[in-house]
Amino acid sequence: MLVVTFSATGAGNCVEVAGTPYVYARTRRDGSDGFVMGARCPHRGGPLHLASVSEDGARLVCPWHGGRVSLARLRRQVPAVRRGDTVTAVFAVPADTEATVRHVPVSDALCAAPPVRVRGLPEPADTAAAPKAAAGTAG
């Protein structure tokens, strides 16, 4: 077994293990389905990290020849956990298998929800509405 840690987004968002690149993906708006997927199309090796999602939401559509890959199958493929922007994935290959981390672009359909939502500060006006409230009293 090989355990690899890489980024969910940005630089280092792809790990290549035994010739297959893997990326972290999310296809649902609410971000409830983060998973690690092999990003090489089974047809002729097209870039599945640039895939779109079929209308029924059940398959990825490869950008090269339009081949379809079941999402349910992809989601089972690699046991993984994401904490913040860090992904840890376990691959069923010998522990000394080489793994290289690099960057690949990922299509919008595969990063439907950003892994980490960032909300701005409340507008100063909000705080003004109830200064005693947010502030409590004093200082």
Added chain:
Amino acid sequence: MSHSLPAYRPFELGADDLREAVMRYATNPLYLDNDEWLNDDNPYRRQLRPQVLRHLDFSTPPARADILNYPSLAAQRLLTAIYEADLVFLPKSGLGDRAEDFKNFYSPGNRALGETIRPALERYAFGFLDEEVDVSGKWTKDTFLAYLESLEPTMTGGPSKTAQAILSSTDRERAARMWLIQLAPDFLSEASPMIRNVLGHYGQPQSEWFKIIIDEYGYGVHETKHSRLFERTLESAGLRSDLHRYWQYYLNSSLLLNNWFHYLGKNHELFFRYLGALFYTESSLVDWCRHAVDTLTEIFGDQVDVTYFTEHVHIDQHHGRMALEKLLLPIVEEHGEGVIPEMVRGIEEYRALLTVADDDFSAQIAWMDGQPEYNKLHAPVYEAITSGRVKPPLADIVEPFGELSNTHCHDGDELCHIVSGTMKFVSGFDSHLILEAGEGVVIQKNRLHGAIIESEECVYQIYSVGDYTSCLS
């Protein structure tokens, strides 16, 4: 069928009902503001600042970036009070005139009101973890073991960010005491969340879980019970050991971490998640305790009693492996690999919370150490306001002698400006500024603070500047 039943409706409170229920719970006299900084051997008094709660909305969980804002601190304080109504506490100096408080705290009325708001508060307090951690793919026993093995370096690292913050503080003793205070809500009732999981009937692992508790309870010899050992640590470091004496100095993240274990223990549908957390705490505690011993002895010398920590170094060496072999793996064996993702989630949530706590604590020490600077920053920020360059919302406040603003924090930076009188501005345990007319302090976002008026009257202004650096030209 003529006897048709109404459809089952799971319990849930809408935003308005929730706010009203929170107010109803928190207006209990036990939870009102204190006019002292410390609680005095009264385990039932916990300041919840109900006067502010009516303005808060706990119906939508905050994003990760907002979890150190005031509403989250308020939610953690509420949850601590609610969870601890399941635990038995008695004043060290005897029940005496606290008998009424005792009855009130454990009364069915107080407990029922707490239980009513608990599910919503838990969603609010821990909801960000749904976003912070996800587990995917099909896990097997083998991939799980490989993953656990890969965690080893994370459990045996160097001193934490917290230890570094203490050792590099300009007032190391104060920083170390502030840290011990953060541990007190957990360690003075040590293992209580865990004990929630030995009730019931679930086979051999139940007895394994029980053995861990026997260790924590010092085999029934009171002087070796871990909470007793920690009392001695507190006392030898110049602190008192009565429960929640330092309630007002608990940071949001310290309560968050402790409450999270109660949350897992109280809600048994999270049993498997707790198993993951148990494995990780047991496995990482040895090194953590070693660093604690080093830090405390470096600062306080030999006078500090570190038995609490050395004891954990000794007994926990095997607890990690025991937890794995006797608890986690047999449970996977019995209940299937489908329970593994919850265990993984427990581990990673705990790691996420450790990071939150490390960041929060070191920021608070920097805030305490930086008080002279924040005091000086008053001048340029106030100048930016009086010159009209920035126009932040303003609150004018007049308070009488002795008025104590119980500790809290703000969701953005604020400027406090004293118009007349004297304010003692408190920024952490044993950390304060005396502010006179014309002076003030920049109050950093999310940093715990409070104040007491030391003159007959004090007139002051609070400007909600949002980000103070934007006032500096």
